[in-house]
Amino acid sequence: MKQTFPKKEHLKRKKLIDALFAGGQKVSAYPLLLVYKTSVLPEEGIAIQAGVSVAKRNHKLAVTRNRIKRIMREVYRKNKTTFHTNGSTFAFMFIYTGREVMSYEQLEKAMLKLITNFNAAQNES
């Protein structure tokens, strides 16, 4: 599996997103918060559809929001193969809860920690 993140793997359906926030489970590793839910995805052959989000409350400028979202997408793209899905399909939403702008390295550490937490939660269930 290559380290790509094409449009098909973006979470875009409003219904899926609404259902995700209504009944999703949460895993966090500061400054990242992952909301996830097993869902029936519209595209075949894809395990995960993911989206990223940064609150306007914490970051007022569009420039900083764009930058954080780009770094989050990049970190997810590099490390997405290490999520253990166990054959299920998931909808993901990554939310940036920090108030400061973090570098790529810091965010990658947080993402790795988040992945271990997620995999532990999956193995329990």
Place this chain on the structure above:
RNA sequence: UAAGCAGACCGCCUUAUCGCUUUAGACCAUUUAGGCUCUAAGGAGGAAAGUCCGGACACCAGAGGGAGGCAUAGCGGCUAACGGCCGUCUGGCUUAGUUUAAGUCAAGGACCAGUGCAACAGAAAGGAUGUACAGGUAAUGCUGUAGUGAAAUCAGGUAAACUCUAUGCGGUGCAAUGUCAUGUAAACCGGCAAUUAAGUGUUUCCCGCGCGAUGCCGGAGGGUAGACAGAUAGAGCUUUUGAGUAAUCAAAAGUCCAGAUAAAUGAUAAGGUAUUACUUAGGUAAGAACAGAAUCCGGCUUACAGGUCUGCUUUUUUU
């Protein structure tokens, strides 16, 4: 050489690897749709911002008539248009000062059409009256000065007070609007019958106009936020020449320069430039400001590190 003012312009660069997206071609697959495929080319701004003005474009028969409302305001010009820009007159302010010059600001039409307002002070603030001194008269605030105040009888002041005059404005906005796919209603459309009046229609009110409870018959589509069009070749950009004091206009040649939609333009590594700090003058360390297209243009306003050019003024040195 240094400083200040004004105007115009630019607003980080190079390479490699991994990604995103648009277009074109190839390849693969195919009923259609398409693609963890390959190659090539393109991929944020001067403000993309605020949404303060002006347009283009689209729809609304409540687009008609009237009233109301809003905007603008010396004069002339530019423009698709403007509350913008250019020129000019007048006035205020600042600087230098002899006349005056330079810069800067101005909603700068009209209180001999009407109405209103004027705290405190003052005799009196606009059909009301009078203090002191002086002058004058047949007589009288009749005249002058003083005094209060922003303003005191003067065609008084005030219109970013109502208002009047002139000019302009229909309303709503790309979440406008159109098409397609899916396709089940009590929702929609047409006709007829019945009802005559509440309601309703993207327009502040009135007039006018359309629809209009329900039943029958026939047609057909709403929701679902999916896809496509609208939507990127334009009042475009670059250069040259000409007209004009200028804004701007004309002609010729060349050129194609983002089109996303839970929303692309990024990440990592290495090196470098402007600059800053330290300095043993070899170097070491830090290292770009404001900020991110969303239908598209013309302005205005606001944010902004640093740099380049032009003009003017002052200053230093040299000839």
Place this chain on the structure above:
RNA sequence: GGCUCCGUGGCGCAACUGAAUAGCGCAUCAGAUUUCGGCUCUGAGGGUUGGGGGUUUGAAUCCCUCCGGGGUCA
């Protein structure tokens, strides 16, 4: 993306048809009352009227512009 409304002491409001000490309640502080505290009574402090500019003799009020906060439209 469009449209629209609002900013007055710590909090909630008034004064918005220009006139000089910007007012009211709660809260705060001090005093009185009480053995102490509360309630109550008396008094005091606290405001660049969101920032800046303009009109005017005079601006919380009228106008322009920036900042902040809400509401609404498929």
